[in-house]
Amino acid sequence: MKYIKMFENLNELQVGDYVACEDTRDYSRNKYYGNEMGNILKKFIYNNVGEYFSIDKDVNYSNPYYILVKYDNVPKELKRYFKKNKTRYIQEYDIKFWSKNKEDVEAYIAEKKYNL
Numbered sequence: 009m010k011y012i013k014m015f016e017n018l019n020e021l022q023v024g025d026y027v028a029c030e031d032t033r034d035y036s037r038n039k040y041y042g043n044e045m046g047n048i049l050k051k052f053i054y055n056n057v058g059e060y061f062s063i064d065k066d067v068n069y070s071n072p073y074y075i076l077v078k079y080d081n082v083p084k085e086l087k088r089y090f091k092k093n094k095t096r097y098i099q100e101y102d103i104k105f106w107s108k109n110k111e112d113v114e115a116y117i118a119e120k121k122y123n124l
Contacts, residue, residue, distance in 0.1 A: 021106050025060045026113040027077055028105040028120070029053050029098050041089070049089055053096070055121065056081065057113045060106065061095050075100055 021027070031053045035046020058077035074097040082094050090096050105116045 021060055021075075021103065023060055023062060025106045025108055026110045027058045027060055027098075027103050028113050028116050029058055029077060029102050030104055031098070032102055045085075045089075049086060052079075052083070052086055053098075055117060057110055057117065058096075058098075061093075074098070075103065077103075 031050045033046075035041040035049070036043045038046065041049065056079055058079050061076040061078040063075050076091075076095040077098045078093065078095045079090070080094065082090055104120075105113060107113050107116075
């Protein structure tokens with residue numbers, strides 16, 4: 009397995025970087041998602057590589073800014089929870105790892121998934 013040097017991640021996140029995210033929102037009381045679909049959505053975001061698309065400072069939320077992350081392989085049952093261009097708002101602190109190389113992010117997710 010590829011070894012990831014965490015100190016290489018000191019640069020700032022830029023458009024086009026690949027990201028590993030964790031959705032920390034609470035969907036249990038949300039009528040639109042429901043608890044079961046919220047868990048499926050969280051699992052998808054946790055196990056897939058996204059691409060940093062843009063930052064949206066116009067959203068009427070306080071800090072942290074909401075960042076648009078693009079996912080390529082969105083399943084049919086989850087498409088309604090993403091924008092038309094397959095992007096989803098992720099809070100800044102939900103991005104756990106990023107890199108210019110997709111393979112580095114895939115290795116990070118695999119390590120996280122199998123507790124390596």
